[in-house]
Amino acid sequence: MDQAGTLRRLSRGMGRGSIREASSHSTKLRGLAVASGKGGVGKTNTVANLALSLSRMGKKTLVFDADMGLGNIHILLGLVPRYTLQHVISGERSMQEILIKGPGGIDVLPAGSGARQYNDLNGEEMLILKTELEVLEEKYDYVLFDIGAGISNNVMYFCSAVEDTAIITSTEPTSFADAYAVMKVLSKEYDKREFKLIVNSVRKASEGQEVYNRLSQVSDRFGLNIRIDYLGHIFADKSVPDAVRRQRLFTDIYPTSEASVCIHNIAKMLTQTLSPSDIEWGRIFA
Template sequence: MILDGQATTLKRMTYSEMNESDLRVLAVSSGKGGVGKTNIVANLAYALSKRGKKVLVVDADLGLNNIDILLGLVSKKHIGHVLSGELNVEDIILHGPEGIHVLPAGDGLQELTQLETEKKMMLMDELDRVSRGYDFLIFDTGAGISANVTFFCSAAHETLLIATTEPTSLTDVYALMKILHNNHSQKKFRLIVNSVASEREAQGVYRNLTAVTDRFLSGVSVEYMGYILYDPNVPKAIRQQKAFLEIYPFSKFSGCINELAEKISKEKPKSGEGNQPYFWRSAFQAK
């Protein structure tokens, strides 16, 4: 029985069987909303799929539909039906552009915003079961620093953080890193800077962040992953509910996404702290 406040360590499903397919589990988060995180996830998944990778995107902003709407996908089935035992994960998977698979979060379901430990375990067991057929499993987390957000970040092999040039974006990314480090012993992060005018501007954001983390978060490392140039056509693609790369494949924005996808697709799962050989693992306080 799990008691309130009890420190619980979850380590399930050794990674030995999955190493054969080199499954990589990525969590994409931001701390702050409105920085283009879900749009990046959708287009990164699209670019990875174009490279022949099998991708499952999990809308981990539970209780709010995001990525399925962004890609023009419609379904009345969602993660809530899996957690209630009504359906299996396979029953709710949506098929998106370029063969992307999407697991919808469900809309307006407040009970999903604060999942109990048992429900999280149930969901992860289901994802464990279906993940063997994929090269990438991507969690598109919600904004903020809720228990759901930190759970999905700590359950992944890698956490990709999305920031912009806005000071509030940087402070919120730092706050998320601090919680993941202090409460979940996470030490490695990767940064993507979105909606910039130049790479120089993106590197300035990276330097500002690492100046703070180097001073206040001992042992934490932040890898500069890349940048995405501002494009005025992004809102148009969102309104059309299509992947930006599908409509504007030769834009600078698409070029940046493709560079990221190329880099990620050629990497192997990393080892070490923050990337342990388990499909999911999390040490957290049960609330």
């Protein structure tokens, strides 16, 4: 019996209500799960550009498209995958076999799209992905998970199964409220206590700091008992939509743009080569 078949046998009966059991199985996955409460805040674009920045710092980087059923990071990168994570779940391919090479030497595990049955994975399917990835992740310095938006079972599973979780929000009140909702559910129902925060599409640096301060204050006021670390902001920048239209990464074709500098600073924060006190956020393109 192959590995996928064995896992199906062992995990049979976990069912769709077993997200906590699946996410707590064995150890946490190494990496950073990047999620958002609201769609359209630039999460996928941030993940892809952050991966490229890490790769150019000499870090072997893997991008895992965890937006199951609606994955599109391959489109952003101009890639056409032959196989996706859907083939891994079905047992047709291993993760190693579906890996594709992206720009700057990053590796990508594409999710595929247009398959509604993968929008709500069951415990068995989640365990298959986790077990395969536990073998593959040892090859990499960083694994970035592009998580879907909202609070679906898939989002909750990947955020709770991965060591670190970063929430991306914008300055819009709806985005702020949804980011808080994701952290609330993860802390209350999945005992997730530490989060990182990235604020996208700011006009000035102080806006990002203000969002971080407000989220911290609200979470304290309502007793979430969580810690939020501020990774930084990303400026609203015309180079970003231009790069998307060209299916290129803005850090690749506009390496000195305001948004690219922000991404590089966030990458340095992740690699601990830069601390918040080293960056005068208010003076960088303020």
